Amino acid sequence: MNEISSAAIIELALDLASSLSTKDRFNRLLDTVRKVITCDAVVLLSYRQNVLRPLALQGLSRDTLGRRFLVNEHPRFEVLCQSREPVRFAASSPLPDPYDGLLNNRMGDLPIHACMGLPLYFDDEFLGLLTIDSLTPHIFEDIPERTLALISAIAAATLNTALMIEQLEHNAQHSQQVVAELTKEAWQREGGELIGESAVMVQLKQELEVVAPSDFNILIYGDTGVGKELVARTLHQNSLRKAGPMVYVNCAALPENLIESELFGHIKGSFTGADKNRAGKFLLANGGTLFLDEIGELPLTAQSKILRAIQSKEIQPVGQDNVEHVDVRILAATNRDLKDEVLHGRFRGDLYHRLSVYPIHVPKLSERRGDVQLLSGYFIERTKRKLGLSQLKIDSSAMRYLERYDWPGNVRELEHVISRAALKAKARQKSSAIVVINPGDLGNLVNESNSFNEAIIEKDETLSNIEPAMADINLKEATDHFQRQLIISVLKQEQSNWAATARKLKTDRANLNRLAKRLNIKVIKKVI
Ligand SMILES: Nc1ncnc2c1ncn2[C@@H]1O[C@H](COP(=O)(O)OP(=O)(O)OP(=O)(O)O)[C@@H](O)[C@H]1O
Numbered sequence: 466m467n468e469i470s471s472a473a474i475i476e477l478a479l480d481l482a483s484s485l486s487t488k489d490r491f492n493r494l495l496d497t498v499r500k501v502i503t504c505d506a507v508v509l510l511s512y513r514q515n516v517l518r519p520l521a522l523q524g525l526s527r528d529t530l531g532r533r534f535l536v537n538e539h540p541r542f543e544v545l546c547q548s549r550e551p552v553r554f555a556a557s558s559p560l561p562d563p564y565d566g567l568l569n570n571r572m573g574d575l576p577i578h579a580c581m582g583l584p585l586y587f588d589d590e591f592l593g594l595l596t597i598d599s600l601t602p603h604i605f606e607d608i609p610e611r612t613l614a615l616i617s618a619i620a621a622a623t624l625n626t627a628l629m630i631e632q633l634e635h636n637a638q639h640s641q642q643v644v645a646e647l648t649k650e651a652w653q654r655e656g657g658e659l660i661g662e663s664a665v666m667v668q669l670k671q672e673l674e675v676v677a678p679s680d681f682n683i684l685i686y687g688d689t690g691v692g693k694e695l696v697a698r699t700l701h702q703n704s705l706r707k708a709g710p711m712v713y714v715n716c717a718a719l720p721e722n723l724i725e726s727e728l729f730g731h732i733k734g735s736f737t738g739a740d741k742n743r744a745g746k747f748l749l750a751n752g753g754t755l756f757l758d759e760i761g762e763l764p765l766t767a768q769s770k771i772l773r774a775i776q777s778k779e780i781q782p783v784g785q786d787n788v789e790h791v792d793v794r795i796l797a798a799t800n801r802d803l804k805d806e807v808l809h810g811r812f813r814g815d816l817y818h819r820l821s822v823y824p825i826h827v828p829k830l831s832e833r834r835g836d837v838q839l840l841s842g843y844f845i846e847r848t849k850r851k852l853g854l855s856q857l858k859i860d861s862s863a864m865r866y867l868e869r870y871d872w873p874g875n876v877r878e879l880e881h882v883i884s885r886a887a888l889k890a891k892a893r894q895k896s897s898a899i900v901v902i903n904p905g906d907l908g909n910l911v912n913e914s915n916s917f918n919e920a921i922i923e924k925d926e927t928l929s930n931i932e933p934a935m936a937d938i939n940l941k942e943a944t945d946h947f948q949r950q951l952i953i954s955v956l957k958q959e960q961s962n963w964a965a966t967a968r969k970l971k972t973d974r975a976n977l978n979r980l981a982k983r984l985n986i987k988v989i990k991k992v993i
């Protein structure tokens with residue numbers, strides 16, 4: 466090999482070791498080949514499943530890049546693919562040339578010319594070919610085998626690196642798609658939709674629409690079972706981070722001594738039992754959302770660590786010297802009154818302020834007028850599917866019980882009541898194609914609404930009987946009847962809420978309670 470060739474190859478080796486884009490690597494490889502070997506065309510092709518795909522070329526028309534050569538349709542390629550050594554075709558070879566008509570600035574058949582190909586192997590795996598053509602016949606005959614072996618090795622390494630990078634990029638992209646898909650699936654498994662048309666739900670949905678695409682940390686608060694997790698998943702799905710992960714942390718279930726490692730990760734050997742490096746939830750949520758559920762249960766020490774991570778956007782895995790940058794949006798949920806927790810010193814005020822840049826309150830089910838019916842329909846349809854029933858319905862009296870009940874366990878309680886009732890109804894009506902839930906399937910719930918319902922039934926009777934009874938009624942009884950009727954009707958409107966009923970009747974709660982007692986109106990509220 467002459468000096469120019471050696472220098473060019475060393476320069477190429479150095480170039481390839483630096484961080485170049487794949488396209489640049491290929492171009493430098495082809496430039497070097499042309500410096501070392503006088504030729505008119507050089508092409509790098511990758512091989513996969515009997516197909517050769519040009520990755521880079523010089524001296525051939527650009528459309529060649531779009532061609533996919535089936536090896537068994539091109540005898541010269543077939544010869545090259547079966548060889549482990551460079552092949553120099555004789556100038557007089559009768560085998561058709563795959564590049565016929567593709568040479569730049571040259572129309573028609575290729576005349577007699579020099580043509581050779583280097584099969585590229587890396588770790589015994591056949592990766593592709595480097596083909597070199599010249600319009601000057603016999604020009605390749607004097608090139609030493611050693612030079613060709615060196616070019617083959619460098620071309621194979623270049624191709625291998627490019628294929629590896631392509632594979633890694635593909636894997637990374639694939640993993641990201643899997644994460645986004647799983648996150649979306651978890652959201653859809655939960656229903657993926659916030660059912661409700663009551664004024665408070667319409668307002669909640671509007672708030673979510675506004676705040677979801679922002680990068681604010683959000684504190685979601687509300688009673689147990691109101692749908693806080695569903696709200697959090699909805700926020701993530703409608704955020705700009707939806708292609709990223711949503712990582713769930715149940716703060717109430719974190720063992721105190723492992724909180725730091727769970728959230729920030731650890732390195733191998735940092736404590737007994739740390740037998741390998743482990744990424745924490747913050748790092749797993751990088752580029753996405755971290756959902757800290759039941760944040761009110763977090764001990765104060767852990768609160769300080771989370772605060773630091775949120776403020777600095779940096780985390781330090783247990784046992785690691787340096788910190789790592791993370792980009793996460795925090796959504797937190799609690800059924801505690803965090804302001805009150807702050808007042809009592811159980812929750813850090815500074816963390817509370819960081820989290821509640823935009824607080825979102827999820828209302829109780831009893832405040833969502835008219836939504837019990839919609840949610841019931843939604844859960845009935847879902848239960849029907851789960852139980853494999855062809856039809857599941859609820860009769861109107863059972864629906865009335867659902868509407869009158871106070872729902873201390875909120876939407877989750879309604880969901881459970883319907884699942885249980887459907888099972889009972891199914892067992893009762895084994896052979897029926899249409900399964901109907903009746904009040905008997907609602908179990909305890911009916912008893913708990915009973916005194917209220919009895920009162921309402923009495924009221925209905927009073928209404929229907931009032932005229933015939935009019936003849937011998939006295940003023941006191943008529944006034945009691947009227948008061949009773951009015952209180953029951955407002956109680957019903959206010960979904961058994963005594964405070965709201967008292968407000969509406971412009972009386973105070975204690976008076977109303979006394980009056981109701983005298984008139985024997987009761988609503989029993991119990992958690993089932
Ligand atoms: N508006 C809604 N539309 C449809 N399904 C809902 C709605 N709200 C809640 N759900 C469903 O009710 C169940 C309870 O909701 P979720 O788990 O989000 O409540 P939560 O407030 O996080 O409860 P907890 O305080 O017990 O953790 C879930 O199955 C959820 O999908």
Ligand SMILES: [Mg+2]
Nearest residue numbers: 693694758798
């Ligand atoms: Mg929850």
